[in-house]
Amino acid sequence: MSSTAPRFGVNYTPSQGWFHHWLDFDLDAVRTDLDQIAGLGLDHIRVFPLWPLFQPNRTLIRPAAVDQLVRLADAAAERGLDVNVDGLQGHLSSFDFLPAWTQTWHRRNIFHDPDVVAGQAEYLRTLAAALADRPNFLGMTLGNEVNQFAAGPHPDPDRITADQAEHWLHTLLDACEQGAPGRLHLHAAYDAAWYQDDQPFTPAQAARIGALTAVHSWVFNGTAQRHGRTGVATEQHAAYLVELSKAWALEPHRPVWLQEVGAPAPLIPAEHAAAFSTATVTAALDCPDLWGVTWWCSHDVSRSLADFPELEYSLGLFTNDxxxxxxGEAIAALVAEQRRQPHVPVPRSTALVVDAGDEHTAPGRSVCAPGGAVFEAFARLTADGARPTTVLADRSADPAHLAARGITEVVTPEQAGTSSTSDAATAAHPW
Structure with missing residues (x-):
């Protein structure tokens, strides 16, 4: 088991102009934001270039934009903050940002068109190389929840197979490694990868490809609607995703990064956001092999910006001014307490069996979604005082696998007292 203390960070949403700030880049405004973030005791940020602004043409990666990214990373270093960079944006807070050379008259599949993929690879390699000599550069995430482009409910998906998704992941992660060898390069999906039967980005890909596993926890996916703001399943959703990922991992102690988690109103009302934040992060910290927690997000979206879903305006640890x-106070208190008296979780010895069909494609993974047999059994076990993890059905009788993970008891969803009939909701929109 890893003895490394978890990292604590935040997804950086600029207070002035949101991610459109790249158009009017103001390093002084960025420094002010980063001072506030560092003041909470956090140690890293995740940042988001807008792909169409950085690579407006397939063969043009704007040097001035790359320089802005480097200057932001250097400003973060001055404040003791490490930086992870998401390359392909891609998708942010309900808006898609795709370059013109992939759309309309130039419409090409962003996952398997060879020219598009070559352009993406060069872009990611360029960003990684620009930061490769910065000690505070953690590595690249390929993009933000790019799996939402590959299937419904996206209104115009770029359809691919699971094999094509896997090839795309390897190709682009290789490009990141070429640009910045030895850094933590990974990919990240919204929870359809774990919950939606026909999503071509799969749990096995999430748990086996890249330097570590990333999970994004949002309780507006049917969890809070079903269980309420203080329900066990709601407050444990992030921990559940961390532990669910371990069913597919090949390494018994593969690190898992809770890369996004937030308190979305009105399901989590403003007056309860602090309590929800405390409960959620505390639960996650009781998961062995947790690499870190990165809250969404640093600053609220300004009300001067139009057409965001209502919940997006209030997710920050700071207001936009x-x-x-x-x-934010709750997160800062948790960080301070963890550093003063770290909680070191013991192995989770009870494993809930996950049977989602073929382990590579998981055609029945909706059993893991809110309302599904695995999801509800995990919540019931937790409510009864257990600290469950998960194991694939095919490995549930493998003594070596169980021993490597510290598992001494295996239970099925039926044995945990939940219904075996899944009424899992269709995967919600990715924001």
Missing amino acids: GRGKPA
């Missing part, structure tokens, strides 16, 4: 919020 830099005032601290109760959720």
Whole structure:
């Protein structure tokens, strides 16, 4: 088991102009934001170039934009903050940002068209190489929840197979490694990868490809609607995803990064955001092999910007004019307490069996979704005082696998007292 203390960070949403700030880049404004973030005791940020602004033509990666990214990373280093960079944006807060050379008259599949993939690889390699000599550069994430482009409910998906998704992941992660060898390069999906039967980005890919596994936890996916704001399943959703990922991991102690988690209103009302934040992060910290927690997000979206889903305007740890919020105070308190008296979780010895069909494609993974047999059994076990993890059905009787993970008891969803009939909701939109 890893003895490394978990990292604590935040997804950086600029207070001035949101991610459109790249158009009017103001390093002084960025420094102000980063001072506020560092003031919470956090140690890293995840940042988001807008792909169409950085690579407006397939063979043009703008040097000025890359320089802005480097200057942001250097400003973060001055404040003791490490930086992870998401390359392909891709998708952010309900808006898609795809370059014109992939759309309309130039419409090409962003996952398997050879020219598009070659352009993406060069872009990611360029960003990684620009930061390769910066000690505070953690590595690249390929993009933000790019799996949402590959299937419904996206209104215009770029359809691919699971094999094509896997080839795309390897190709682009190789490009990141070429640009910055030895860094933590990974990919990240929204929870359809774990919950949606026909999603071509799969749990096995998430848990086996890249330097570590990333999970994104959002309780507006049917969890809070079904279980309420203080329900065990709601407050444990992030921990559940961390432990669910381990069913597919080949390494018994593969690190898992809770890369996005937030308190979405109105399901989590503003007056309860701090309590939800505390409960969620505390639960995640009781998961062995947790690499870190990165809250979504640093600053609220300004009300001067139009057409965001309502919940997006209030997810920050700070208001967009830099005032601290109760959720930020709660996160800061947890960080301080963890560093003062670290919680070191013991192995989770009870494993819930996951039978989602073929382990590579998981055609029945909706059993893991809110309302599904595995999801509800995990919540019931937790409510009864257990600290469950998960194991694939095919490995549930493998003594060596169980021993390597510290598992001494295996239970099925039926044995945990839940219904075996899944009424899992269709995967929600990715924001």
